[in-house]
Amino acid sequence: MNTATLLATAALLISSVTAQAQAPKVDLKSIKGTVRVDGSSTVFPIMEAVAEEFAKAAPHIKVPVGVSGTGGGFKRFCSGETAISTASRPITPSEVTLAESNKIEFIELPIAFDALSIVVSPKNDWVKSITIEQLKKIYSAGAATKWNEIDPTWPDRAMKVFSPGTDSGTFDYFKEAVLGKDGKMRADMSVSEDDNVLVIGVGGDRDAIGFFGLAYFEENTDKLRAIPIIGADKAPVAPQASTVNDGTYPLSRPLFIYVNAKNAHAPEVVALVDFVLAKVNAIVDEVGYIELPTAVMATTAANWKSRKTGTAFVKDGKKVDGAFTTLYR
């Protein structure tokens, strides 16, 4: 067991002790019910840990967790099939419309930060850092096929481009952050909804490049190398907690859970969401994501307490622009 795991376990233990001390006198073991969860594969490591710990605390509440991708999860959530949807991007206007047409109201709760890491195989020795412009060249439709078309100092070798699937929030986020609103991703990529497939694909190929959530990189630092991104002040910035929190790493994004408001007072749902909010910081550290700033986490807790419905990202059927932390502070 390495130090990081020890620390994480210790943090988990401490937080569980404090959570028990704070929790109101509800006996979790006596509550029965089912809370169906589906959605993002990026949030899956968090939900996996939550569901495992929750199963010990509340053995009679069943929490089936699916991994349909953020978009796939919202399709189910907005037709009332699931109680909680996990998402690696905010809900979109069309998904809000779908929920409205099915008379479903929801509570939006940001729970963690994720940084998108751009990864190559450790055998790739030419890419030291990369700019957003270069990433755009690599991922745009009808774009470059060889490394030296991106940067003349890079070798004349065919490039193999990997990407998460189109149903994933990771794909949507990357597309908008790198290619812009009207950007079109190239079609000739190796695509998988399962991030583990990408880890294996990129890790094993010298000419491959791919991107996914930071947690998957941190679990696989022996198989992959993360490329620092040239940020606003022209210096390469590596994906890590400090650079995400101070806003210098350009590709970071919030992760959410969405709770169906209809069930938001049901004891099993209350138990699970309370549990998530109490444990999320410890779990986020353990599985390799980044804690939200305290102020944002306080807003999340307050929104849950008041069961505030709706999203901060869609207004009058249009997407709201603005930095996440300003919308949520």
Added chain:
Amino acid sequence: MTTIGQEIPIATRRRKDKLMLAACLGATTLAVTVLSVLLLSIFVQGASSLSWSFLTSFASRKPAQAGILSPLMGSLWVCAICALVAIPVGIATAIYLEEYARRSRLRNFIQLNISNLSGVPSIVYGILALAAFGRCFGAISADDPLSLGDPDGFFYLQLPFGRSVLAGGLTLSLVILPIMIIAAQEALRAVPPSLRQAALALGSTRWQMVWKVTLPSAMPTMMTGAILSMSRAIGEAAPLLVVGGVLLLFSVPENLMSDFTVLPLQIYNWAGRPQAEFHKIAAAAIIVQLAVLLAFNAVAIIIRRKLQRPLQS
């Protein structure tokens, strides 16, 4: 016309015989070698992770503590439902087609469809089943289902079935039904017509003939068909990914409406992870899946033994 031993000399024919023997032996060896290499590598990888606690604990993000209780029970529930639906329906359909239906255009049309359906990719059945069983074609909202009975008790039903074990079992029964029907038909066709004629000549109705004569003598072969179809059912992941869609679960099914996950999905989940520890427990789960499959087949073989009796007695 060539008659044996006249125009082709004996040496050539012997040589041809030896050549064919070598070819067939080669094919068998190839198949067996590939299979044994596969099995051996799985056993070497997975045997060390097998333990009683592996069978009786739930999944975990830590491979050393992970178990397969949920998917194991899920697989057993789904396959039991599948067998209870597909085997009787399959045999009844075969009886209708072979013993009752006259040779008509309609019968040919049904026959043609059954043969074609057995080649349809299983994920197509998954999509169909999700619409039909899972969502009742949208006729009843999942947000406000019709329910009957106590959700925590054994006797509980609701419409639409949603992502339940019942929906999963019915989906698998759709997948294997064509194979089951065709196997049962072949079994009935193998019963000598003289037996039927004798039964009818003695004044029995068609149903008496089927129940007392044809079905008993066809049953052993039908059970072989059932073994093959159930082997397919237990290995299916794709349609259940569409219908169930659950990869992680910390409970076992309690009634027909419970959520479920199955062994192939758990294996897919673990085998896809980059860490070698998860590959080990994936291999262990494959061993368990093979054991379950063998147990299912053993049941069918026992039924076959019991039913197998000589035609004259």
